[in-house]
Amino acid sequence: MPTENIIRKSRMDYIDIYIAFGIILMVMGHIGFGGKFDQFIHAFHMPMFFFISGFFYKEKHIDVKKCAFDKAKKLLTPYFVFGGVLLPLVSE
CATH class of the missing domain: 1.20.5 (Single alpha-helices involved in coiled-coils or other helix-helix interfaces)
Incomplete structure (x- = not known):
């Protein structure tokens, strides 16, 4: 190989x-x-x-706006999905 x-x-x-x-x-x-x-x-x-x-x-030449958007999408999507699922379960 x-x-x-x-x-x-x-x-x-x-x-x-x-x-x-x-x-x-x-x-x-x-x-x-x-x-x-x-x-x-x-x-x-x-x-x-x-x-x-x-x-x-x-060093790479990256677009700061694209990088920030991609990071926000990767981090915030699971945050809101799990928050939306768990909020009804824990709220009284």
């Missing part, structure tokens, strides 16, 4: 290892080891993910 090899070659293994390390630290931080170790983990595990997301950021 040549397509699979192309996709696999486009990934950077060291980035995957870095992300896995960050996830492990995040879980360890949320378990709550306490003390200095907890402070050490919380000092950098979230900035680590921000760094990775910035590493893969690719």
Whole structure:
């Protein structure tokens, strides 16, 4: 399967290892080891993910109005649908 090899070659293994390390630290931080170790983990595990997301950021030219409309449609449609269904059930 040549397509699979192309996709696999486009990934950077060291980035995957870095992300896995960050996830492990995040879980360890949320378990709550306490003390200095907890402070050490919380000092950098979230900035680590921000760094990775910035590493893969690719600037796109987007239409702000279209983007805002699409986001509003995706977020507000379920809000009003579930609100319309639940409102009669919870109102007295």
